[in-house]
Amino acid sequence: MDITRRKHSEKNKRIRKELKDKIFDKLGNACTICKNIDPDVLQIDHIRGKGYEEMKIFGGNSLSYYRHVLKHLNENKYQLLCANCNWKKRVINNEKYSKY
Numbered sequence: 269m270d271i272t273r274r275k276h277s278e279k280n281k282r283i284r285k286e287l288k289d290k291i292f293d294k295l296g297n298a299c300t301i302c303k304n305i306d307p308d309v310l311q312i313d314h315i316r317g318k319g320y321e322e323m324k325i326f327g328g329n330s331l332s333y334y335r336h337v338l339k340h341l342n343e344n345k346y347q348l349l350c351a352n353c354n355w356k357k358r359v360i361n362n363e364k365y366s367k368y
């Protein structure tokens with residue numbers, strides 16, 4: 269990777285962190301379910317389970333995704349979940365949908 273590219277990606281990383289911090293702040297900096305406050309395990313969760321689809325629209329570009337989330341934060345579509353609770357929510361939802 270050349271220097272220009274590296275500088276560019278470092279700048280993106282910083283912006284990404286700022287956006288993420290802003291979103292986390294607005295969502296209360298804690299897991300909605302178990303109140304875990306460890307920022308390393310907290311994830312932005314789409315309440316109606318559309319997070320993966322939305323992420324796909326942005327082609328895995330977290331910077332655009334964060335901007336999108338920030339713009340729609342006041343619609344109550346998002347919450348913070350820790351990795352555990354997020355995983356658990358996914359398992360429960362999958363079970364529900366895979367049963368006939």
Ligand SMILES: [Zn+2]
Pocket residue numbers: 299300301302303304349350351352353354
């Ligand atoms: Zn949790």
